[in-house]
Amino acid sequence: MLSDSTARDRNIARARLKFLENAELPAAIVPEGILNSWQRSKYLGIGTDEVVVPYQPDYDRESRLVRAATPVLDRLEQALTGSDASVIVTDRNGWVRDRRVGEKRLSAHLDRVHLAPGFNYAEQFVGTNGIGVALEERRPNVVLGTEHFNERLQGVSCAAAPIRNSVTGRVEGAMNLTCWNGPARPLMAALVQEAVEDIERVMYEFSSAHQRALLEAFQQVTHYGDRPVLCLGQDLVLANTAASARLTGDDHRLLHEAAAEFGHAPRTRREVRLTGGQHAVMRCRQVDSPAGAAGYLLELAFTDHPADRPDPRTRPGTRTEAGAAVGPWPLPGLVGTDPAWNAVSRTVSRCARARTPLLLHGEPGTGKATLVRAAHALTGAASAPVVVDAAVPGAADAGHDLPAALRAAPAGPGRVLVLRNVDAVPPEDEAAVAGALEAATAQGTWLVGTLQGALGVPEALRNRFLEVAEVPALRHRLADLPALVDCLLRRIGPGVECAPEAVAPLRRHDWPGNVRELSLVLSRAAAARRTYRIELGDLPPSLHSAGSRSLSVWEASERDTLVQALLEADGNKLLAAQRLGISRTTIYRKMRAYGITLPARG
């Protein structure tokens, strides 16, 4: 004789198989919430026998959610010791942020199915599961054994509930309790709910302590004077009239990013370019509360007037009160306010003025030669840099003889000689090349070597350079992307613009070819554009996909065909699937596999 729960499990298991085979389901066997989730999972084409979930090991272990959940999980962990249960907290997108398990066997099982910190358990990846349903439907739920969409999860049962910000009502994450299948455990859902309330209470205490601290800092500064002031917290933006009259929501985001970089250096001043193109000097400090860092207080001065703008020759950067230069270092024709970019611009300018031999390294297309050209021009020199490429010596005037090409370069004060790809100098030429470089330096030529990695320069050549500096990769200075896009578009021609929606995929791309690749993408998109501006559909298919793994030729062409069809169908997936002759399930599955993120329109 079967127990009630075993009989129910079997009925659900049978119903699930029928559901997967598209057969008619007997009425009222499967709870409505579970059936809805099965339907969503099937619609998304999620696998039923393998758990394939994204993994992202780098996350903020100090986030407010994690800090609020930690004491609650610590307490539960003690209570769970030796029991066959586990508690898990995820963020609002389903990324597992903490897990505590009572016994080893369950821990090993959860590892096998990737229910562990760093993995994502959203319904769109795993199908029906407690966390996924809690986040999708924003309500507490219980998923028992065979109700899971994926067979590999059917040995466990779970109860989960969303964790909300009690002030804004926004879902911040989910709390989940998982244990081996067994007799019904009515207390599971109650336990989860109690833990959720505890986490929400701690989060509320954090946010009210943060909000009080921000308000106090804001009032102190705005009490005197009427200069623009902005206070930026996680859920709170305070602006006085002088600031709100000049700033948009995009500016808040941009200033928040800039403040996050500089907030820890009290009273730092920095120039920022706002989204409308105007410049402001920002003075920033971090605001702390008893519950930790609450946000940033920003005092702004707008530099609309040309006389207020920093003169690159006389006032090239603002300085912290401690004396270290941190502000932008504008070089003619170049844009960027990223700190690493500023630092390298400053070093290159200093070396150009002092004629200090410099080794400049950075990924391809980051702007090494361009920086040298601009810094050289800033010294007032009229001559253009002479570039000799060690990887392509045949391009030099003196044929294939690299040392001869270097010796033939015009030398003297006011000249610059760039040896590109220093690490490609053949070993048999090293001594002669080192001699040619020494001779050029002795005549007053500014010597610069460029290469992609910092290593790999033979000792004899390395000694010819007195300073080494790195040019940052574009993906490490994405805050500069909008300004770079504007600058590169201006070079393409007057009146070419980029639609705001087309900037988002540019931000998501990795840019292995750096600014050169960005320039190429924009030129091609501008040539292909159908209106005065570059729209989303003018960008190449590779930019609509967030996948980081390298694709085979076949996969890349499949991805491009999909993106093309989706763009032609104006984002309508059903229409695109029909035109390609594939099912809607397949198009969803492939979009997920390639990380295609076209916004749906209509």
Ligand SMILES: Nc1ncnc2c1ncn2[C@@H]1O[C@H](COP(=O)(O)OP(=O)(O)OP(=O)(O)O)[C@@H](O)[C@H]1O
């Ligand atoms: N900050 C910048 N502002 C405007 N344009 C830039 C900037 N940085 C790079 N560029 C542009 O990017 C392109 C590539 O730059 P550059 O040739 O200097 O790169 P590189 O690092 O010397 O390349 P390689 O590694 O191939 O030698 C050029 O068209 C250049 O004008």
